[in-house]
Amino acid sequence: MTTKLSFVDLQIRSFRNINELSLTELGRINVISGNNGHGKTSALEAIYFVSTSRSFRAEKLRDLVAEGSEHCHVRAHISEGGYVREQQAALGPRSRKLQIDGAKTTKIAEFATKTPVVVFHPGDLLLASGPASLRRTLLDRVALFIEPPSAAHRRAYQKAVRERQRVLEERGVRASELFAYEELMAKHGSALSRARARAAERLSEALSRAFCRMAAPNLKLRVEYEPGGTEDPELFLKTLAERRVSDQQRRGAGFGPQKDELALSIDGRSARRHASQGQQRILALAIKTAELHCVREARGTHPVLLLDDVSSELDPTRIGAVYDFLRDTPGQVFVTTTRPNLFQTPGIDSSLRRDFRLDCGALVDAD
Numbered sequence: 001m002t003t004k005l006s007f008v009d010l011q012i013r014s015f016r017n018i019n020e021l022s023l024t025e026l027g028r029i030n031v032i033s034g035n036n037g038h039g040k041t042s043a044l045e046a047i048y049f050v051s052t053s054r055s056f057r058a059e060k061l062r063d064l065v066a067e068g069s070e071h072c073h074v075r076a077h078i079s080e081g082g083y084v085r086e087q088q089a090a091l092g093p094r095s096r097k098l099q100i101d102g103a104k105t106t107k108i109a110e111f112a113t114k115t116p117v118v119v120f121h122p123g124d125l126l127l128a129s130g131p132a133s134l135r136r137t138l139l140d141r142v143a144l145f146i147e148p149p150s151a152a153h154r155r156a157y158q159k160a161v162r163e164r165q166r167v168l169e170e171r172g173v174r175a176s177e178l179f180a181y182e183e184l185m186a187k188h189g190s191a192l193s194r195a196r197a198r199a200a201e202r203l204s205e206a207l208s209r210a211f212c213r214m215a216a217p218n219l220k221l222r223v224e225y226e227p228g229g230t231e232d233p234e235l236f237l238k239t240l241a242e243r244r245v246s247d248q249q250r251r252g253a254g255f256g257p258q259k260d261e262l263a264l265s266i267d268g269r270s271a272r273r274h275a276s277q278g279q280q281r282i283l284a285l286a287i288k289t290a291e292l293h294c295v296r297e298a299r300g301t302h303p304v305l306l307l308d309d310v311s312s313e314l315d316p317t318r319i320g321a322v323y324d325f326l327r328d329t330p331g332q333v334f335v336t337t338t339r340p341n342l343f344q345t346p347g348i349d350s351s352l353r354r355d356f357r358l359d360c361g362a363l364v365d366a367d
Helices: 041-050 108-114 122-126 132-146 150-171 180-213 231-243 244-250 277-299 316-328
Strands: 005-015 020-023 028-032 072-080 082-089 094-098 119-122 220-225 262-268 304-308 333-337 355-358 361-365
Touching: 020 041, 028 041, 041 072, 041 082, 041 108, 041 119, 041 244, 041 333, 094 108, 094 119, 094 316, 108 132, 108 150, 119 277, 122 132, 122 150, 122 180, 132 180, 132 231, 132 262, 132 277, 150 180, 150 244, 180 220, 180 277, 231 244, 262 277, 316 333
Parallel strands: 028 333, 028 355, 119 304, 304 333
Antiparallel strands: 005 020, 005 072, 072 082, 082 094, 220 262, 355 361
């Protein structure tokens, strides 16, 4: 049984260009409008932060803290299955504090899967045409819900990769400590590969169905996980030892999940290299639909959907697909736009929609 999940209210303080903002009486469809640079995306990012402890656009979390402030803080009340909980996320000069119902937690994966959210922002339009790193991140987001320990394996693997490379460059291929780091890489890298393979399998099934609904009926999509490493820890360890010289010369590991690819092809041709821009954008929307499905199935609840001004990047045909997407999504939705009058929600009861307008990071009366 799939439960319903929704934000009841949201309080944001010293976050990006928002000094203080409170959104209450949230609906199923929440449209946040305003001119560019006035806090729309920051509000969406705050929802993502209080749900996952991370950002969907900042490499460094410190960038979330408003200029001139030392701390930022986001608090939300969230309803799920008839129970309302409070989640808080805060950043300080040297710390990140996460709380659920007043109790601190240090288990990032547990916090990040408590309130599932799926975000679709303009950068996601590159999911089909951009670098493989975007698709690896997609696999990791899905894997987090299917196999929560995968996040810890990924962090441990990345740390071991950095340390091994440092030793290779500073002490050479015969350094005694290399074996210890390679053991860690083999252990955590093989586990990460297994988790990504499972995520790719789930995602492939959902993506194929979504693309079939959205694209021209004669187009055939193929989704294939191409591992850069192996799920076998012994083979992983052996391969690393054999590649020490080449990894030292190339200043990076050439084997492992950092080389994974989720290959997408349409009618037998690479979507990244040969698909039209329209096909790539429909494919990007289908990918987000598939991600939403996979998270819902794994978590047993409807994720909250965050749409960050994607309609401004799409033509009328693709905007129509977004509207269909919203209508068919039973979960709560937050949308940002510069033109709320053009963002229609046909087929959705108007009483379920709430409109908010931001100016200089503050709430003003909606037009």
